[in-house]
Amino acid sequence: MKRPTIHDVAAAAGVSRGTVSRLLNGDRYVSPAARAAIERAITETGYVVNRAARSLVTQRTGSVAMVLSEPEERLFEDPNYSTLIRVAIRRLAERDISLVMMLAGNAGDRERVVRYVRGGHADGVLLVTTHAGDPLVDALAAAAPCVSCGAVIGRENVIPYAAADDRLGGRQMAEYLVSRGHRRIAMITGPMDTPGGIQRLEGFADVLGRKASKRLIAHGDWTQASGERAMAELLERTPDIDAVFVASDLMAAGALTALRAAGRRVPDDVAVGGFDDSSVATSTLPPLTTIRQPLAETAHETINLLLARLDGAEKVEPVVLPTELVIRESA
Amino acid sequence: MKRPTIHDVAAAAGVSRGTVSRLLNGDRYVSPAARAAIERAITETGYVVNRAARSLVTQRTGSVAMVLSEPEERLFEDPNYSTLIRVAIRRLAERDISLVMMLAGNAGDRERVVRYVRGGHADGVLLVTTHAGDPLVDALAAAAPCVSCGAVIGRENVIPYAAADDRLGGRQMAEYLVSRGHRRIAMITGPMDTPGGIQRLEGFADVLGRKASKRLIAHGDWTQASGERAMAELLERTPDIDAVFVASDLMAAGALTALRAAGRRVPDDVAVGGFDDSSVATSTLPPLTTIRQPLAETAHETINLLLARLDGAEKVEPVVLPTELVIRESA
DNA sequence: CGAACTTCTGTGAACGTGCACAGTAGCGCT
């Protein structure tokens, strides 16, 4: 049983291809009579437009690629991805655009992604966790409209993005810890080639000034294990710290493990501040005082930017959303 | 600057379309000379095949839809999804098949998904967390090769699947708890319209027999909050329980919260067993004794089934993988 | 009454590919 084509619909409705096509594409200039007949014919035949044929002539595919630059083993470790994926699928589905997932963690994958986009197989690109200096970015930006969830370092003016105000968040947590009377405040940052890594530290330094010395800073890679490692390192290096600001909740969970292993009580001996207000924040013991970043809104804004670019907007402005301190028990 | 077509490549290589096409599709019968010339022409022109044109004639799209039936707000709460998504993208990418994500949590979405697949926009379907009695299943199965990660209840013979041996896992945990001398063992199950919900309880009942009374069973919906609620309910109903088997780590994390709130020590007063051995299991306090299910392997096997069906295999057998007890500190 | 305009409709061409088919050249064998 063959799939019905636009011809079949036209025949059933007693009109021509062209008229059906016009109706399908929301053209005006379709008489009410024709419209009714066609609509009936469509439901009767169960017609669905053939996207391949359509995109052959329109040069558009009706799909968008989500490019995940994280190395594979680390991919999705952070629950924050889920929100973005969910929102992206939903919002795009509303416009009948499908979301194609692509890995770009290694050389082969990157090559594939670039070929895919260059080949015109996606109308737009949604970048996720793209690292500074990644050559992929320019290649993709040259081939299709790109936006990013979170800034792409060094390409802030090339790739529009929506992001939380990481620097503000860093300040908020630092100010809170200071206001609680902590004197030796350490920080575990994210990777220093990501905006979250850099800017949360900047905010921290904004408040702490010279007190944010190198000895009080350790670096993680967003993973829980790296948080644990960095915490252990800090305790060894400067045992007298009384608070630590960890740049993500997941890493903070790791830090808690290290603190526990070292026999430090949280928050009595060492206060711990996280970042994200992700689901982890409430499942740790004690629950994390953290910086809430408006994940869903960020995702929505990112998609708005993407849709705007798909609709032909040449230049769209980045969107930066405020963060908020959430006080629980860890600090 | 127009995108190069197969014509351009053929012209540049001094052969005809047909020969280029044959090379592209791995046909034999391409002379070494032609092959070399074409390959050079391809890299020179930067040619990428136009999938739309190809699928117009082949009636294949080179893409597979991942259908997520979970209601949206609950989607991805369980970190287990990530593994499946990651493996699926990777394995499919190797075959140059792209993964399209589709939501099917509400009526409108389901409609869209069915139209999409009926319209021939995906060569196959990868079902995820499909609930018993979902009419979507039959509609999709009629339209394209379907497989599922985890059995689809009531359609085990229609939709091939790969899954962990949930019943075995249930038995393993129950046996362990019994062997540790616990007498009043409760269980928090998953939703009873999911295989994990049903079969983990079956395994539990296999071991406990008549001791698995209704009063010792509570139901959750896989969410952390539901685990907490169910635990509170159990404590109220039968305060003298000394162990509880929770059908997922995430729910177990919730249960721990409820136990802590009730002043019960884990594992001294009440032992807690989880299921999944997901990332949550190590971040709770105490770390969870749990049943490891081989998530990555399950995902791989699911993709194997899908690929087999895409290659034309009519009937493929389900794959059930063994689980394993992982002893940590909660029991 | 006819021109100009609006609203609607049908038609041919094009998009880029794969496939069936026809055909060629070379070679070995009878």
Next chain:
DNA sequence: AGCGCTACTGTGCACGTTCACAGAAGTTCG
């Protein structure tokens, strides 16, 4: 020489749609 076989190549058609264009029918207006 003639035949059959293998290895390879080129060509026409079809896939299902959109788009530009031409044109019909009706309406308005000078």
